Amino acid sequence: MKGQRKIERLTIKQLFREYPYVGDFFTSIGLIVDDYWRILQDYFDNLTDDNLQDIGINRGDLLPQLNLFIDHMEQIRNGSDFEVESITILGGYNKLGEKEDVNITIKRGEIVSIVGPTGSGKSRLLADIEWMAQNDTPTRRQIFLNEKVPDKSKRFSVEYKLVAQLSQNMNFIMDLTVAEFVRMHAESRLVENVDKLVKEIIEQGNSLAGEGFTYDTPVTSLSGGQSRALMVADTAFLSNSPIILIDELENAGIDKKRALDLLVKKEKIVLVATHDPILALMGHRRLVIKDGGISRVVNTTAKEKKNLVLLRKWDAELLKIRESLRKGGIIEEVFWEYNK
Amino acid sequence: MMLITVSGPPASGKTAVILKVIETLQTKKINTGVVKLDCLSTHDDILYRKKGIEVKVGLAGNLCPDHYFVVNIEDCLQWGKRKNLDILISESAGLCNRCSPYIKGVFSVCVIDNLMGVNAPKKIGPMLKLADVVVITKGDIVSQAEREVFAFRVRQANPKGIIINVNGITGQGAHELCSLFLENGLGENVESLTGRKLRFSMPAALCSYCLGETKIGEDFQMGNVRKMTFE
Ligand SMILES: Nc1nc2c(ncn2[C@@H]2O[C@H](COP(=O)(O)OP(=O)(O)OP(=O)(O)O)[C@@H](O)[C@H]2O)c(=O)[nH]1
Ligand SMILES: Nc1ncnc2c1ncn2[C@@H]1O[C@H](COP(=O)(O)OP(=O)(O)OP(=O)(O)O)[C@@H](O)[C@H]1O
Ligand SMILES: [Mg+2]
Ligand SMILES: [Mg+2]
Numbered sequence: 390m391k392g393q394r395k396i397e398r399l400t401i402k403q404l405f406r407e408y409p410y411v412g413d414f415f416t417s418i419g420l421i422v423d424d425y426w427r428i429l430q431d432y433f434d435n436l437t438d439d440n441l442q443d444i445g446i447n448r449g450d451l452l453p454q455l456n457l458f459i460d461h462m463e464q465i466r467n468g469s470d471f472e473v474e475s476i477t478i479l480g481g482y483n484k485l486g487e488k489e490d491v492n493i494t495i496k497r498g499e500i501v502s503i504v505g506p507t508g509s510g511k512s513r514l515l516a517d518i519e520w521m522a523q524n525d526t527p528t529r530r531q532i533f534l535n536e537k538v539p540d541k542s543k544r545f546s547v548e549y550k551l552v553a554q555l556s557q558n559m560n561f562i563m564d565l566t567v568a569e570f571v572r573m574h575a576e577s578r579l580v581e582n583v584d585k586l587v588k589e590i591i592e593q594g595n596s597l598a599g600e601g602f603t604y605d606t607p608v609t610s611l612s613g614g615q616s617r618a619l620m621v622a623d624t625a626f627l628s629n630s631p632i633i634l635i636d637e638l639e640n641a642g643i644d645k646k647r648a649l650d651l652l653v654k655k656e657k658i659v660l661v662a663t664h665d666p667i668l669a670l671m672g673h674r675r676l677v678i679k680d681g682g683i684s685r686v687v688n689t690t691a692k693e694k695k696n697l698v699l700l701r702k703w704d705a706e707l708l709k710i711r712e713s714l715r716k717g718g719i720i721e722e723v724f725w726e727y728n729k
Numbered sequence: 730m731m732l733i734t735v736s737g738p739p740a741s742g743k744t745a746v747i748l749k750v751i752e753t754l755q756t757k758k759i760n761t762g763v764v765k766l767d768c769l770s771t772h773d774d775i776l777y778r779k780k781g782i783e784v785k786v787g788l789a790g791n792l793c794p795d796h797y798f799v800v801n802i803e804d805c806l807q808w809g810k811r812k813n814l815d816i817l818i819s820e821s822a823g824l825c826n827r828c829s830p831y832i833k834g835v836f837s838v839c840v841i842d843n844l845m846g847v848n849a850p851k852k853i854g855p856m857l858k859l860a861d862v863v864v865i866t867k868g869d870i871v872s873q874a875e876r877e878v879f880a881f882r883v884r885q886a887n888p889k890g891i892i893i894n895v896n897g898i899t900g901q902g903a904h905e906l907c908s909l910f911l912e913n914g915l916g917e918n919v920e921s922l923t924g925r926k927l928r929f930s931m932p933a934a935l936c937s938y939c940l941g942e943t944k945i946g947e948d949f950q951m952g953n954v955r956k957m958t959f960e
Binding site: 571 | 843847850851855858869873874877883884885888889891899901902904905929
């Protein structure tokens with residue numbers, strides 16, 4: 390595709406019609422377009438040297454830069470033609486230098502939890518996946534996509550990031566309302582139907598959060614739970630990353646099951662590093678990390694699944710108690726009810 | 730010796746990232762030193778020395794730090810060679826968001842942080858636009874959505890460079906940045922910079938105020954001045 394595009398012969402009007410996002414190219418380098426009937430080459434040729442000095446770009450770089458810009462934006466707009474069906478973790482060596490004897494393949498729609506003590510290497514495992522390690526990290530693990538060695542150029546692709554990460558202590562630093570915020574994200578993904586998506590994300594986010602928020606709620610005033618609920622919904626609908634890493638969702642005050650269900654419904658591969666037994670058991674499998682290596686892979690057993698039902702019931706009770714406390718309820722009474 | 734120039738707005742995480750990168754380089758027995766060019770003062774040398782890293786500080790004082798950089802970088806390079814470094818990293822703060830003391834053929838890194846807000850990439854000039862690698866820090870304190878939008882805007886401002894997220898505190902991504910240096914740069918042995926060119930010229934300056942004028946008013950404005958227009 391590169392090189393065949395003869396944009397320099399287009400008028401600026403044609404250019405904008407063909408590539409609606411090019412306005413961002415001009416504003417982001419600080420150029421003002423006034424005459425839309427001009428041929429692009431002509432426009433570039435007629436910029437004064439002073440003008441170019443001001444914006445800090447060499448004349449000869451303008452067209453190649455614009456072409457590269459369009460390449461990247463087209464990649465985002467069209468999405469990748471590369472679909473991740475599975476990732477495979479091929480063991481390396483743990484911190485003691487012992488062979489990590491694993492070969493694990495995780496498929497789309499699967500939830501895998503990662504458990505292990507602090508400092509055991511959970512984050513390192515996530516980083517290995519994100520980096521698509523090829524024996525070139527401290528663990529010397531190797532990661533395959535669709536059971537093949539991935540193309541190295543994908544490592545630094547902003548257009549196609551393999552991994553989206555939902556982290557525990559995140560803040561919003563932008564002074565925007567929920568709707569403006571989601572819209573901005575949607576626009577940067579160059580998707581169509583922005584309005585519909587914004588609506589859907591806010592609705593889904595609300596269904597995950599304990600307490601509701603509206604289109605007009607400033608993101609900076611969302612509670613921790615609300616923020617995470619919004620981000621889960623946002624990631625499910627807007628992120629093009631096939632793999633989602635979740636870091637300690639436990640204290641989030643959101644509906645964990647619904648959150649995971651939503652992500653899995655969107656055909657994501659979900660990896661959850663957690664200490665929360667409910668989340669750990671929600672995984673189809675769990676990787677036990679010890680001394681920097683995966684020491685055990687446990688398939689969640691039928692009995693565990695049964696226990697999970699119980700655990701969730703307890704969790705719901707706990708939530709009720711929390712709710713009751715908040716409203717000035719008498720906790721004795723809640724326990725009394727439960728003991729019956 | 731390989732030369733890597735690192736620049737970025739104040740407090741964006743340059744030192745934090747360089748320290749993490751050097752930690753990895755040290756495990757590979759690659760001898761790395763740093764020159765820090767700043768305006769008035771810096772504590773960075775203490776941080777580097779604490780890690781046993783060879784460091785040299787240059788303070789521009791009341792001169793433009795980027796002009797100061799260009800004037801001194803050759804001597805820094807020769808210093809690094811005398812110290813038998815395998816890699817010399819220069820750290821300098823881009824104060825006016827305009828300059829880029831990037832040199833053609835020398836690996837150039839720009840460090841910016843997510844906290845600057847999604848409109849920041851538009852405001853930073855050649856320092857961001859002409860970098861070979863853009864390192865984005867402080868992703869740990871913003872949301873996934875903000876990280877994505879920020880990276881997208883960086884991509885718009887610099888379509889050519891490699892964009893990488895590094896956490897200056899935990900070091901996540903530093904190992905990856907390090908392999909990037911080794912794959913892309915180590916072949917580039919820089920013996921001397923004399924005769925090399927900057928990627929982009931520095932802003933036109935030299936008005937009376939550059940030369941020490943302190944009084945305000947038409948009568949005192951001389952040289953290269955530009956006035957705002959009002960309707
Ligand atoms: N949370 C967080 N803090 C960071 C990160 N990177 C750097 N910091 C912090 O940001 C502050 C500034 O980092 P420095 O590395 O000193 O920044 P700098 O660009 O070298 O600053 P100057 O040399 O003074 O221009 C320090 O307190 C760092 O600990 C990051 O990824 N996350
Ligand atoms: N197999 C390995 N070989 C060498 N170093 C390793 C290995 N696995 C992990 N490490 C290193 O051990 C350190 C601690 O690992 P990591 O940060 O991943 O722990 P963690 O389980 O995420 O801890 P926490 O629960 O506190 O977040 C890191 O510096 C990591 O690079
Ligand atoms: Mg961790
Ligand atoms: Mg510093």
